[in-house]
Amino acid sequence: MDHSTVEKFETLFLALADKTRLRLLALMAGGEVPVGFLADQLGESQPKISRHLAYLRSAGLVSTRRDGKRIYYDIDARMDESVNVVLDATLRTMATRQVDERRQLLYPNGMESTVRENEENDTFTESYMTDWKPNELEIYLL
Numbered sequence: 523m524d525h526s527t528v529e530k531f532e533t534l535f536l537a538l539a540d541k542t543r544l545r546l547l548a549l550m551a552g553g554e555v556p557v558g559f560l561a562d563q564l565g566e567s568q569p570k571i572s573r574h575l576a577y578l579r580s581a582g583l584v585s586t587r588r589d590g591k592r593i594y595y596d597i598d599a600r601m602d603e604s605v606n607v608v609l610d611a612t613l614r615t616m617a618t619r620q621v622d623e624r625r626q627l628l629y630p631n632g633m634e635s636t637v638r639e640n641e642e643n644d645t646f647t648e649s650y651m652t653d654w655k656p657n658e659l660e661i662y663l664l
Contacts, residue, residue, distance in 0.1 A: 546571070
């Protein structure tokens with residue numbers, strides 16, 4: 523592995539080493555969002571969020587677009603492919619874990635126990651309870 527590849531991964535892992543930056547990246551996984559939205563979603567001050575976004579931007583993970591007074595942030599599509607693979611795997615794992623945690627809160631005894639015994643012929647309920655996988659919108663809303 524050459525020196526530049528090691529530096530790219532070092533930069534990536536340093537950026538991912540902070541929970542606020544991880545959460546920001548997860549919120550941007552669905553597309554570009556304004557900084558105010560990010561601050562509101564995380565319940566943090568806009569200056570704090572802006573500092574984390576500046577860090578992500580200098581790491582080459584985030585790009586910006588200005589529209590009037592608003593600045594929109596998005597995951598930079600121009601990043602190195604190997605870095606993109608690691609970032610994508612990280613964000614997918616985070617989204618899956620969040621969905622699993624929410625499912626556990628909603629159905630503490632497991633999905634199967636929620637199917638009511640008197641609705642044996644309700645194929646939608648049975649199918650939904652056993653084959654459920656999050657779609658892109660559900661992941662984005664996490």
